[in-house]
Amino acid sequence: MKEVLELIEKKKQEFAQLPLFKYMQDTSIEPRLRLAWAPCAAPFIMSFGDLNKFVLREEPTNEIIQTIINRHTYEDERHWIWFVKDIETLELDELLTFSDTLRFLWGKEAEIPRWLTYELCRYIFQGNIIQKLVVVEAIEATGNVMFSIAAKIGQEIKSIHKKNCLYFSDFHLAVETGHATGSEHIEKVLTQIELTEKEKLEAFVLVEEVFEIFTKMLDSFLVYAIQYRKEQSLKVVHNCPTPMYC
């Protein structure tokens, strides 16, 4: 597993260079606008709780890796609660009816985040226990990059607007360690897992695929954030309360 973890680390460094992260670190843009992709991410973030609860978790188990995964799911199944709170804090609540909200969440703009969730389910259901762990570790690596950067925006929002974010915060980052959580000395435990040559090669392919689908999702967030920013400037120019619908 050591070589698989090394590949995840290498992919993580590349992932950190994505244009969305550059955008999120551009302090010339108002901090809340740098997180304006959040509504578009909602289908993934909300279903990630269920993915932990219903797809990753298998109980009861005597299997050591499944036990590690199960412990981890109890942490990650509830982070969507912080996300919903932050949507309010970031003033991203548009005046949408319930039907318009459904159209948005199941529409084109949030299609890639929905697709990513199903892709993850496919990897998990089709994979063996090692592959399941590899998916968890790759997801956690992407999460660690995201929350390292998002937490800094949360700090800026706190100092400028005196508002506390929960999802985009150091508080969240503290539990996004980059590895499965809930088990002691997890990095050591993971590196000691012996893989056959075949398992290792399959894991390498899986790591590449997980990073690829997350890259697609983050690229779609950037498109949405840029569009949202343009619409916000129109709102200022035309004094339109809901520019997307004017």
Ligand SMILES: [Fe+2]
């Ligand atoms: Fe999380």
